[in-house]
Structure formats: structure tokens, C-alpha cells
Amino acid sequence: MKNLLTGLVFFGLATVPFVTMAQSNTDQSKFKQLQQELPTPNTYRSASGAPGHQYWQQRADYNIKVELNDENQSINGSETITYTNNSPDVLTYLWLQLDQNIFEPNSMANATRTGNLNDRVPIQAVEYMTREKFDGGFKIRTVKDRNGKALKYTINNTMMRIDLPSDLKPKQSFTFSIDWNHNINDQIALGGRSGYEFFPEDGNYLYEMAQWFPRMAVYDDVNGWQHKQFLGSGEFALPFGDYKVSITVPADHIVASTGELQNANQVLTSTQQKRWAQAAKADKPVLVVTQEEATQAEKSKAKGKKTWVYSAKNVRDFAWASSRKFIWDAMNVNVAGKNVLAMSYYPKEGNPLWGRYSTESVAHTLEVYSKHTIDYPYPVAISVHGPVGGMEYPMLSFNGYRPEPDGTYSDRTKYGLITVIIHEVGHNFFPMIINSDERQWTWMDEGLNTFMQYLAEQEWERNYPSRRGEPADIVEYMKSAKNTQVPIMTNSESVLQFGNNAYGKPATALNILRETVMGRELFDYAFKEYSKRWAFKHPMPADFFRTMEDASGVDLDWFWRGWFYTTDHTDISIEGVKWYTIDSQNPEFVSAQKRAEQNKAPQTLSQQRNLQDIKKTRVELRPELNDFYNSYDELAVTAADKQRHQSFLSGLTPKQKEMLDSGLNFYEVGFKNLGGLVMPLIVKMTYEDGTDEIVNVPAEVWRYNNEEITKVFVTEKPVAKFELDPLLQTADTDLSNNYFPRKLAPSRFEIFQQQQRNQPNPMQRQNATQNNNSNNSGR
Template identity: 75%
Template sequence: MRLHLLLTAGLVAALAGPLVAQSTHSGTDKFAQLGTELPTPNTYRTASGAPGADYWQQRADYNIKVTLNDDNQSITGSEDITYTNLSPDKLTYLWLQLDANIYAPNSMTASTQNAELKDKMSVQALEYIARTGFDGSFKIDDVRMKGGKNLPYTVNYTMMRIDLPQPLAPKQSVTFSVKWHYNINDHLKLGGRSGYELFPEDKNVLYEIAQFYPRMAVYDDVNGWQHKQFLGGGEFTLPFGDYRVAITAPADHIVGATGTLQNPDQVLTATQRKRLEEAKKAKKPVVIVTQAEATQAEKNRAKNTKTWVYSAKNVRDFAWASSRKFIWDAMGIEIEGKPVMAMSYYPKEANPLWGQYSTESVAHTLKVYSRMTVPYQYPVAISVHGNIGGMEYPMLCFNGYRPEKDGTYSAGTKYGLISVVIHEVGHNFFPMIVNSDERQWTWMDEGLNTFMQYLTEQEWERNYPSRRGEPRQIVDYMRADKNVQNPIMVNSESVLQLGNNAYGKPATALNILRETVMGRELFDYAFKEYARRWAYKHPTPADFFRTMEDASGVDLDWFWRGWFYTTDRTDLAIEGVQWYKVDSKNPEVENARRRQELNAAPQSLSQQRNLQDIKKTLVDDEKPGLKDFYNSYDPLATTEADKAAYQKYYASLSPKEQEILNKGLNFYQVNFRNIGGLVMPVVVQMTFEDGSKEVVNIPAEIWRKNNEQVTKVFVTEKPVASFTLDPFLQTADTDLSNNAFPRQLAPSRFELFQQQQRPATNPMQRNVSSQQPQRNNGTGTTGGGN
């Protein structure tokens, strides 16, 4: 830092008002209000972000019957759909989603799929590319008015239009029936959000079934019919309704599903029903179907079937799982006085990990999300284990992660399980309750949910190793080449890096809003208000943006624009610091300071060499008579006249000026530059010469008149040794090397590796000696490993 003296006239100016740097705009104003980017408010959706007086949404109620064929992994089904038109429009046709049609050989997904051949290819990879020998698309057998004549329909890839015999008027309903069948995909070979897993050791199959029925598309005030094709990326947009679903499966299967079981006496044993009743008031999970019972069921093949009937009220979708391998545990909790059952279904291969953590994770998630958003209203929440890594549906989700065959597991596997359960159960709130359009805006469910997942993980245990949410975790993505990035506000099917774009970046943005921009109190109130306003409704991005501002009183247009509409990054820099002190005019103080500066000044190279080379000087050694007054004069000596003049000057100052003068204040002019383009709050830590520190948080509005460079003056009583930007890594700054003044080296890392490495083992496995962790035998409450 360079030292300058601020003259006395400057003191008067400082008292009169703050020092303000001249500032101008260059390029686009990053603080311009969001105008054309957001739709015009209307009576359906207000300028405040709340549903309007005329808000409406459609309704679809289902009565479904399906049969699972365990011999050839197929499903046959029929459904009655009652569709209620609550819009102000007459509808001449209806659109349904046929999501399984991505597995048709001629699907748009297959024909537009990018693929690359390598020197070595697995059979599974080739099968996925070629889609040979498998057709998992819907085969529509019949569409008709319920009990009446056939209805004409047209299948357009993953969408089906049904032409009505007469227009469906506002406030009117129509009931029609569909019959269909399809083959279930092998998830290990073809992937997807639904499918089956074959266990070669015992030749049993575990089914995780979703998108198994033709489903109504959304018709709303924003898009009309939302019938954008499903290509495999953008997920699902669905209306609310009531479901009654009868699932016929092998008699030795356990079936879990969305909703509540309507016929427990027909499908559960007396012992299972007793255990289920005990679980309602248990403090830890109670096993309903034990591991021993599931292992015994694996050895047989029932020839007959059972039909499990489930009912669900006011949900947007339905999913289920079925297997004779299932262990089943449950535990009752209360959400604002309302009982909820947290449950898990999993094969023995998942123990001891799942018995220890799955249901507890379900319960923990419901409690935290309910406190931060809206109370969970459904009667049950279920976690099912199979090889589908993570997928969500109302009241039920599919989750991955299982231990090694010896029952041990790594920390990554343990926390991976807890995190995926939190994430997928959390989707009950976003988008199953706050029902956003996933086909258009993945971030509205994945981003908001990942943010809530981060908060929930941090309440699981201190310093939980969350993968996303902390600003520093998004830095690598944000500083990457912009050619491999999209703005968050990009359609789901067009996103280049879905995990970073739709999960990590919006979750980080919300965390920064909560911690750095708004503060927890304002953010939490506004976020909860958004969930409350749009629970069981269909919000859009504009509704979220407007509600967050409306409920907090914070103008966030600059934030939405930068984080959601651009690929700008945070890179704020300190370009220079100038240090000023007030000239006190006190000769004793100022002369002592100047003498100290002179003594501290380094000798020049010439001066150093002259001491060595010039042994004598004329005046000092040869002719001292040449000396006069100035050879003994000390310009920094304080005289009585100097003191008298200072006293007269001091007496002329006002009390306020005397106070400032006495404090000996330090004035630091700090020059900041916005290199990355993303305007953000300026968080500055000053470290003083005595080692103490002070953090100053400057709102992002400091950039409002010049988006690229600003100057700020800091006034301190103690001298500052250094300035540091973003000391707690809370703004996702992508270049820390320019964050300190004086400059400090930012450490990086490189890794040495061996060409051939020994097979990895987890620490639990390495440290187990003669006593191996045992898989839970299912005879009591579920337990976990070491």
C-alpha cells in the first residue's frame, strides 16, 4: 500500500460528504429491471408472484388396473381417466403422455441420440446405441368413452392426442378408458427412470415401475397444452388428481406404492399387519417383512397372484415397486400433529446400510423440509432400493447405493445413500407439491430441491460432506469455457451439463442469496412464502422470482439476470490500495513520523557502494571549516514557535474536526474490478497490523453505476496490514489470486499417480479383522454396520 498525505483541506471535504468515484456504464446495465424477460402479470398470475384471482388448473382422476408378468417382464393395464376442464376454454381434444415410447425403435430419442464408437465396446454399450431386440413402447389396445364408442387418437412419438366427440366446455368433465401393454426395460442395459433389475445369484427380479400408464399432459394459462416431446432429459409435467390403482403381482411379491394400502387383510399376514401397527408409534424403524422372510421367499416361485390396491389423494403421479426380495421397515412420525409413515423397501443385498439409514433419512427429510417450506400432507413417504440411482414420485422414490458383498461400505457409499434419500424424498415438496414444469425448467425442481437437500444434510450431522450447495463447489464449472455452459434458464432437453447447470448452480445461487445477499431471516420467510403460495399449484420461474422479491423487500433483478440468464462468473479483484492519513499539523507528531520514514527508507545502491569506495569527503574530513548553519540544522526538530502555531491552529478547529484529528484515522482508497462479469456483493476482510480482523459486507448495488470498476474508501482507527476479498468463499469467486492486497499466492494441487493401482478397498473393509460386520438378519429392528 502506498502512503499519501491528505491535506487539511481534504479533512473539511471528508466531513462535508463521502468521497465518491466517478462512474459510468459500459455495455449492458446489469442492474436493469427484468422487463421483457418476464411475462406480463395478469389475473391468473400477479405481479407479486402469487396466484391471481382467476388462477385455474385442470384435474385428472385415475382408476387404474395393472398386471405384472414376472415371467417376461411386461405389464398389461387399463385405466379410466376423468378429466375436468377448469379452464375458461373449450377443449376439442386432449393430450396424453406416453413416456415409455422413448424405447420404441423409431423414437425421436433414438434417432437424435449422439454416440461415439471406440476401439473397445461392451455389449451393453452397443445394445444401448442400437436398441436391438427390445421394444418397450406403449402398445395402445383400446381408447374409448367409458362404456361407449371408440375414440380416435393419434400417437406422435411420446404424445397421444385423443379427439373428443364434442368440445369439453369449462367446468365440465369427461371420462374415457385406455387399455395398453408394454415390455419393461432392463435398467442395467437401457437406463431410464423406471425398469427392472435381475439378481443372477437367486434369479429374482426387482421392479421399480413408473411412467407405466398413459398420463394426462398439463393444460395451463402459460403454455396451453404442454406437449413438448420427452427425449429422456426433461422430466414430467402433470396435473393433480386422485388415484385408485390395483396392482396384480405374484403372490409372494411385496408391493409398495404411492398412497395408502386399501386391502391389507387380503395381501398381508396377520404378523405383518401387527408389525405395521407397532411401527406407527415406534422411535426407530420396525421391520414389517424381515430379511429372513425375504430370503425364504427368494427360494420359491408362487404360481398364483395377489392384487394390491392403493389409493392416493391430490397427487400428480403414481409409481410402485414389486419384488419377492423386499425387506420392509417403517417408522411413524408426526408433522405438525399429523401422523406420517416413513418406510423403506430393499433387498438383503442392501443391508446393513439400508436398515441403518434409509428410513431414518426419510423421516429426517420430511421434518426439515416441512419446517422450511410447507407441512408434508401425505400419509406416507417411501424409499425403495434398486439399481435406479435416484428418481422421485409422490410418496415414493427409487434410490441407489448398496454395500460390498461382505457388508462393509465406504464413507462415500454411506453418505451417498443418505444424500440420495434426502434428495429424492425432498422431491415430494419440489415438484410433487410445488408442481413446477420440469419439462421446461429442470432447475425449478432439481435446483430448489438440491438447495434444500444441502440444508437438510447439514442438520443430519456437523460438517456433513455435501456435494453441492457450498459456493466453492461450483467454481470449477463457472470458470470453465463458456462453450460448455448454458444459462440456467435453458430448456431441460438442451442443457449441456445437467448436474452443474440444473442442480449445482441454482442450489449455490440460493445459498448465496440466503447467506450473503438477503440474510437468513429475509430469505427463509420469502422461500417459505413461495412454497405456501404455490403448494399444489403450477408455478413458473417468474412466480418464483417475483415472490422472493415481494416477500423480502429486496430488489433481486440483478441477481436473477446474472445467475440465471447468463454464463457470467464471479471474479472480483482488488486492483490497488492507497493509504491516506490526515495531516495533524502537530509538529511533534508529524516530524517524528517523517523522521521514522526517512530512517526506514532503504539506501540506494549508489549510497551503499559510496560508503565502501569513498573513504573521505571534503567537508567532513578535509576542510570542516566549510560547514555552516545548514550542516547542523535539523528540519525535523520541533521549536517552541512550531508548538505555538499548532496550538493556534488547533483552537480554530470545530469540536468534530478536533475529534477526527485526535483519532489519527487511516483512510484506505481501495479499487475494485469486476473481471468475471457477474455483479456480486463485495465482502472485504481487513487484517490490522495488530492481528485483529474486521469484515465489511457491501451490497451488490455498489456496482450499479459502473458494472466493471468501483472505488471504496475505508476509514479505520488501526492501520491495515492487508485486504482480502471473499474471505469465507461465499460468493463463488473463480480466481482467488487477485483477491488480496498485498497479493498472496493462492495454492493449487497436482497429483502423482501410478500407472497401475491396487484394487481399492474401503476403510471399513481394511480395518475389519476377524469380526466381520454381519448383514441384518431381519429378526428385529433394522441395524447397521460398524
């Protein structure tokens, strides 16, 4: 215990210190409420975070016909849109999104892209910068009303305004049509959220089609028209509606799509229809189109065309994929008594990984997300493998990761596949159903979804290697330079470190809320309430913040302010510890304790050397120099001492006497907030007997002083050491100051040899070993 002792003081019961700190300036306080930052509640959005009693939202219904040209990688389409004005406002024009215009050579996205050159530049980078400009923007041929009369329209980069021939009043609808075409981008070369992949080995294409048609923009009570330009990061704000889509493709293509297939008897063989019916009742994936059938289609390349018809109810978007290379499997998932088809479409290049894990990952996602949010409401959920690494749409997602050509794969590839499928299928809930404004707030879909992804990953497998969610995983970002960070509450197109800011940090914040601040029971109830309130509606950040507080009864303004409105980080330091015990005033006990302390006191260096160098002191040489004080024992207990003690005891109550003899230890521990982010104090006390105890102190302990506080802990046993955040719950960026006495936090440097690229994965190494053993045994 000596290594902990900074001060040993004996005091009477009446002098136990209760520490209070000066009140912080309320304008600068971390606990200042968010009223000024949040919009004023109204009849559309209530103070509780629920939709108001006059909440409204617009509706857009689509009837679309589109044809894929497999010869020149383009599409031709025509759509009829019926737009219903449910707002209290009179509209004189409509805005549509033309996000494909990001691929126009002179688009704002291309013009504002930044970069730099070094002395050494990869040839691939030069090739990209000097490539022939791809023209993939929308070519609008006609815009007409329902009677075929041309409508005036204006294209502004990725947005198009249609001027209405007459005012569109509340509760009225307007029907119009658009004809268009556009080239499809090579996704491998140009990137993007959709596109095609060409397979030179068999000469076939795989198409993943998204943002492929002019789509209505959102008009709401917060922004009016949400027509902020698409620059590549801020995704999509879209209204709900019903879709009927007819997709014409080469006759041997398989089409995966948002919605339910309406004409299976026209596009599937009788055998495939039987398998599909079997899959609808199966609890494991059933092949609807086999690898052998897909391989045969790759070779034969049948002539002619087929039209696949899909219908989708109450969705905000529509995407599809098409290829003759598709293998297709499906299984049933029971969600609260409702049957949902989980399906996967993938080329043979995805096997064996995709056949084993894709559809099972889809089913798992639906089950876990439904438990924590709302029951999945749609009839299908689909994972498609192609060129897009990961992108989400209603009922359908595009996902990357494939094994090596020999069929082996690394653990990184395996878990990368499961993770991306969970994440993209999970987007059905955020934002496809709980329909936030992605163009403005990326974190409301990516952050919430990444948090849910973490929960689903942990339910997939014990110790799943999740990349995001655990507080320790966000530490490097949180302590990075301030000029490389922006608050989470930053517009999507202006976010720095996109993955950390919009995915990792909000997901970690929610995990800390669930585990450390609120507890699972309160958090899970409030999170589910938010999901139920805003399903098939358009929530804003304030609706989420307010609902989480309203449903849990926990004031979280300090948390939202610190984690979402600032770039502060967690770094709380234990600054010092003082140990106090109660002075029982028993003279015999006090005397014995002081004598023991004197005996334990170490000799100084001078005292040790004097014992050797000074053979005899003068008093030792001349005993007659001794007097009263040479034999006086100042620690001896006298009768007067005992009498004073008895007099003191006679004035105490039985409970006070018990306290006096309890042997309790009082520790005054100082804490300093170095990172600026106020957080709960999770304090682990390890006792001298080796046992330990964790005490959780709410973040409100900082409310009177956000920077430095002291806290008194009372224990029955002496404490050997204090440790802050022992389970790494708060994303503390410096663990070296979390201990008292101080403990060195180890770092490691790695000794390595230069690694050759394209090292074999563990499966390949094992196969090689087995082959060598087999060859040796045959000799």
C-alpha cells in the same frame, strides 16, 4: 505496515476524497430490472408472485387396473380418466404423455442421440451400439368414451392427442378409457427412470414401475398444452387428481406404491398386519416383512396372484414397485401433529446399510423440509431400493447404493445412500406438491430440491460431506469454458452439463442468497411463503422470483439476471490500496513523523557502496566549504510554525478537534469485476496488532459502475492486509487476486502410484486386520 504503503498522504479535513464513478449504460447495467424478461402480471399470476384471483388449473382423476407378468417382464393395463376443464377455454382435444415411447427403436430420443468413436473403443460400448433393439413403447389397444364408443386419437412420438366428440366447455368433465400394454426395460442394461433388475443368484426380479401408464399432459395459462416431446432429460408436467389403482402381481410379491393400501387384510398375513400397526406408532423402524421371510419367498416362489389396491388423493403421478425379494420396514413421523408412515422396501442385498439408514433418512427429510417449506401433507413417504439410481414420485422414490456382497461398504456408499434418499424423498415437495413444469424448467425442481437437500444433509451430521450447496463446490463449473455452459434459464432438453447447471448452480445460488445476500431470516420467510403460495399449484420461474422479492423486501433482479440468465462468474480483484491519515497540522507531530520516515528510508545500493569506496568527500576534507545549508534543519519547529497551528485550532469546533486527534486511518481500496457477475464485497481487514474485522458491502455498491469501483474504509487501527471473500461465500473463481498485499494461492501436484481397481474399502481392511490379529494370537 510498509508492505501495504502505496501512497502516504497528509491532507486537511476539507480535502477527504469521496469517490464517484460514471453512470453505466442502463441498457447494459447488471442492475437493469427484469420487467422485459418476465411475463406481464395478470389475473392468473399476480405481480407479487402469488396466484392471481382468477388462477385456475385442470384436474385428472384415474381408476387403473394393471397386471405384472413376471414371466416375460411386461404389464397389461386399463385406465379410466375423468378430465375436468377448469380453464375459461373451450377444448376440442386432449393431450396425453406416452413417455415410455422413448424406448421405441425409432423414437426421437434414439434418433437424436449423438456420440463419437475413438481409435480404441470398449467392447461394452460396441455391444451397446449393436444390441438388439428393445421395443418398450406403449401398445395402445383401445381408446373409448364412457359409453364404449371408440375415440379418434393420434400418436406423435411421446405424445398422444385424443379428439373429443364434442367441445369440452369450462367447468365440464370428460370421461374416457384406454387399454394398453408394454414391455418392461432391463434398467441395468438400458437405463431409464424405471425398469427391472434380475438377480441370477436366486432367479428373481425386482420391478420399479414409473411412466407406466398414459398420463394427462398439463394445460395451463402460460403454455396452453405442455406437449413438448420427451427426449430423456426434461421430466414431467402433470395435473393433480385422485387415483385408485389395483395392481395384480405374483402372490408372494410385496408391492410398494404411491398412496395408502386399501386391502391389507387380503394381501398381508395377520403377523405382518400386526407389525404394520406397531410401526405406525413406533419412533424407530419396525420390520413388517423380515429378511428371513423375504429369503424364504425368494426360494419358494409361490404360485397364484394377488391384487393390491392403493388409493391416493390429490397427487400428480403414481408409481409402484414389486418383488418377492422385498424386506419392508416402517416407522411413524410426527409432522405438525399429523402421523406419517416413513417406510423402506429393499432386497437382502441392501443390508446392513438399508436397514440402518433408509427409513431414518426418510423421516429426517420430512422433518427438515417441513420446517422450511410446508408441512408434509401425505400419509406415507417411501424409499425403495432397486435398479434405479434415484428417481422421485408422489409418496415414493427409487434409490440406489448397496453394500458389498460381504456387507461392508465405503463411506462414499454410506453417504451416497443417505444423500440420494434425502434428495428423492425431498422431491415430494419440489415438484410433487409445489408442482413446477419439469419439461420446461429442470432447475425449478432439481435446483430448489438440491438446495433443500444441502440443508437437510447439514442437519443430519456435523460436517456432512455435501457435494453441492457450498459456493466453493461450484467454482470449477463456473470458470469452465463458456461454450460448455448455458444459462440456468434454458429449456430442460437443451441444458449442457446437466448436473452442474440444473442441480449445483441453482442450489449454490440459493445458498448464497440465504447466507450472504439476504440473510437467513429474510430468505427463510420468503422461501416458505413461496412454498405455501404454490403448494398443489403450477408455479413458473417468475412466480418464484417475484415471491422471493415480495416477501423479503429485497430487490433481487440483479441476482436473478446474473445467476440465472447469464453464464457470468464471480471473479472480483483487489486492484490496489492507498492509505491516508489526517494531517493534524501540529508542527511538532509533523516534524517528528517526517524525521522518523527519513530515518527509516533504506540506503540505495550506490549509497552503500559509496560508504565503502569513498574514504573522504571533499567537504569532509575541507570543512571550510560548509555553509548555512550544511547545518540547516528543515524539520526544526519554529515559533511561527506553532503560531500558525494555534490559529488553525482556534477556528475548529470541539468535535473537529477530536476528529483531528483521533488518529483514524483511511484506506481507498480499488475493486475490479473480472468475471462479470456482480456480488457483495466481503472484506476482511487484518490489523497490525493481529486482530481482524469483516465488513459486508451489499452488491448495490456496483450499481453506478459494474466493472470497477473504489471504496473508502475508515479504521481506528492500521491495517496490515486486506482479503476478499475470506469465508468463500461468493464462488469466486480466482482467489489469488483476493489479497492485498498479494498472496500466492497454493496449488498441489500429487505423486502417486498406479492404483489397482477394486481396492478394499476401509471396513474390509479393518476386518482383514482383525482376522490376522486373531489368527496370530491363536498361534
